[in-house]
Amino acid sequence: MAMRVTPDIISPWFIDRLVCEQTWLDRRLPLIGDKGFISVDLHTGEYDPTAVRTSRTTVQSSYSTSLRVSCDGHRVRVEGNPSRFGRVENLYGFQTFEECIRVYNIVLAKLGLPPFTTGRFSFKTDNRSGAKDRKHLKTYSGCVIKHVDITRNHSVGYRNEYAFLRALSSFSLPNGKKPNLYPNGATVDYSTSRSIGGSSWDYSKLYIKAHELIEHMKKNLKNATDADVEYYKKLIEHCQAAGIVREEHSFKAKKLARYELCFFGHVTVEDLANHFTLTTLDTLTETLEVATMDYITIADQLLKRKIVNSRQAANATANYCHMWLNGQSLYNEDSGKYPRQYYVHKSRLIQLGLDISIPFDATRTALPMIKRQREITVRPHQMPDWYRKPSTRNFVVIHGQAA
Structure with a gap:
């Protein structure tokens, strides 16, 4: 069946998963983690009590949501989904890094740790290089972003989601990334690597949001109220009626560092969206439109x-x-x-x-x-009036620190 896809105006981006680190060399912080590791000199048997590594501990909130936090005495690390933390779902999330860091800082304060901050740039010489070819490394005293997922929602119309993803899965991207349509037909991703999550550089996928909500319903609604259950079911019906397809791009540590997109206070979601060279949906929908001329x-x-x-x-x-x-x-x-x-x-x-x-x-x-038998118009999804918007004040940290 031939299909024409017509793109509408651009949907807004928001942040999904976020991993951040900040190092405090001028102070000694409390150790946070489920386990600690020390380094021992096997020749002398001596160990340095200040050289401690810690594993991550889980900080929980309602609706089976959690963040992972660790601190080795100097370096603080938080990873998770700030747009999902304390919420029953995250069809829409935070659109700025500042809002996400505000969530993380509330959790850090509960654990007695300093907040993530912006910082200053400095340069140091890499002594590992030869004398004639020494490199000057750029360092940042503030919070450094190690991983971030940006995502947006598209409405393709009732019962058009599977046909839309099948069409997208018939095209590779200009940089050689091949499509992979999942056996259930509800997700298509693009990667040069066969490993789960793609390469160590970036990863892209599109999937049917209603399918994902149904798949995780039991976990998301654990200990939920009757009002929460009704709201969740209503959201699923809304996503099905609008044909919501979620577009998601992962920026990993190597790519963020290479293009200097990792410094909190000096990067925005728009910087990531504009830098993203694949332009997955825009490129492919334009190609799909060409493919259906009569x-x-x-x-x-x-x-x-x-x-x-x-x-x-x-x-x-x-x-x-x-x-x-x-x-x-x-x-x-x-x-x-x-x-x-x-x-x-x-x-x-x-x-x-x-x-x-x-x-x-x-x-x-x-x-x-x-000849064309069907037309699919891709539009930005309009948030319904009854949707529970994300907030930095609508979650509760359960027990502060949970093993």
Whole structure:
């Protein structure tokens, strides 16, 4: 079935998972963690009581939510989802780092630890480098962001979520990241790594929000009130009616440090969104729109859109596409690589919404020679009036510190 996806205005971004650290060298802080580790000199048997490492401890709140906190006496680390902490769900969350850090600082205060702050930059010489090639490392005295997920909601319409994700899963991204449609059809992610969570650089995925809410309903509603249960069910029905698809991008430590997006007080969510080079949804929906023009053949589309200038070139690319549709290998086994013309035809067909670098799957690919039968419009989700907005004052820390 052919499908056209029309993007609307941009949805707002908000923060999901967040990991932060700050080091206090001028003071001795209380040790926080479930376990502690010390370093022992195996030759002398001596140990340094100040050189202690601690594991993370769990700080809990209502609705089975928690944060992980550790302190080795100098370095404080908090990880978790500030938009979810103390809430039954997080369809919408905090849109600024300042709001998220405010949540973390409330928890740190309960544990007798100093708050995360902004700081100053300084430079130090890396003595590990050779004398002629010493590097000057940039350091920051404030809170450093080690990981952050930014996310936004899109409305694709009632019962359109699965078709939308199937269509997205038929395209790879320009930087070589391949799509992976989960067996249940409710999530598609993009990564160059087969490991869970993608590479050590970044990770992107889109998934059906109502499916996720249903899947975690039992855990999220543990010890919930009747009003909470009714609210949660109403939210699921709302997500199903609007066809909510969640778009999520993870920025990991290496990428944040490489582009200097890790310094609290000097980075915003907009900086991350503008820097994000994949532009997953925007790029792919534009391609999907191209893929559904009501032309008769692939060759005609190539000529109509002026992708090629001659019927001979159009027919050559169309023939290459038919080889792909029939499952023929485009890889040259003798040379051990793709022939030069493969990349020429791939570039042309990508503009029609056909990615020949991914094995053809008739259940996912919207062929351009099939006339359009369905149109999906991607719109930003509008928050309902009854939605419980996130707040830094609506959660309770249970027992302060929990093992």
